[in-house]
Amino acid sequence: MRIMRLSNDQNFTNFEGSDQKMIDDDRTSFGHSPSSSLPAPFTIDLGVVAKVSRLVIFQRQFSNSYYNWGNPRAFDLYVRTAAPSQSGDWQEWTKIMDTEIIKPSGGASGTVTDDDLRAAEAGHEFTFNLSQEPVRYIRIVVKSTWGSTTFTHPAEIDVFGEPK
Numbered sequence: 001m002r003i004m005r006l007s008n009d010q011n012f013t014n015f016e017g018s019d020q021k022m023i024d025d026d027r028t029s030f031g032h033s034p035s036s037s038l039p040a041p042f043t044i045d046l047g048v049v050a051k052v053s054r055l056v057i058f059q060r061q062f063s064n065s066y067y068n069w070g071n072p073r074a075f076d077l078y079v080r081t082a083a084p085s086q087s088g089d090w091q092e093w094t095k096i097m098d099t100e101i102i103k104p105s106g107g108a109s110g111t112v113t114d115d116d117l118r119a120a121e122a123g124h125e126f127t128f129n130l131s132q133e134p135v136r137y138i139r140i141v142v143k144s145t146w147g148s149t150t151f152t153h154p155a156e157i158d159v160f161g162e163p164k
Contacts, residue, residue: 001159002045003031004137006088010040014151022157030060032070032153033142040152041088041141044159049081049136052161056123057101059146060155065112066120067103067146070153074100077126078139093139099126101146109146123158134164 003019005011010033012019017032023044033040046052059071078093085092101124104115112120138159142152 001047004043004045004084006041006043006084007086008088009042010034010037012040012042012153015153017153022154025156025158027058027156028061030153030155033151036150038145038150038152039141039143041139043084043088044138044140044157046136046138046159046161048163049134050159050161050163051134052079052128052132052138052159053130054125054127054160055138056125056156056158056160057154058123058156058158059101059120060153061120062153065110067112067116068109069145069147070149070151071146072101072142072144072152072154073146074098074142074144076141076143078141079132079135080137080139081133081135084137084139096128096132097126103146123156128161 012031021029022031077097105113
């Protein structure tokens, strides 16, 4: 897997972040979009066409907490099989999910219960419809965060599926 940067994608290389850190299997590293970058799209090239079953997103632990600051809250998920044009033309993509990370306690930002902590540490899982065609490219657009920030800083995105 690798992060591609299409013309209308955000870079996630700010404040010690890196595009590739979002997919490096290290939940202590992160990608960080620039200030005033929401909505913040980025594109993942799986490297192979695959029948994707689920995506798990992990929050960055910031100030020893989750569900705060620039951690993603709501995002859209798009897919395609053929290589996208460098322009990032949205008409080339198929939207398959409009998602939101749910905080188990429902509490305000800044308060984290044991259930909230366990959910954040396990990652937030989003399952693909099993009738979904195999894909190679996944595009995520972070629409909002848990804080009143204009940037986002996801720690890790894991994609599960079977190569076709």
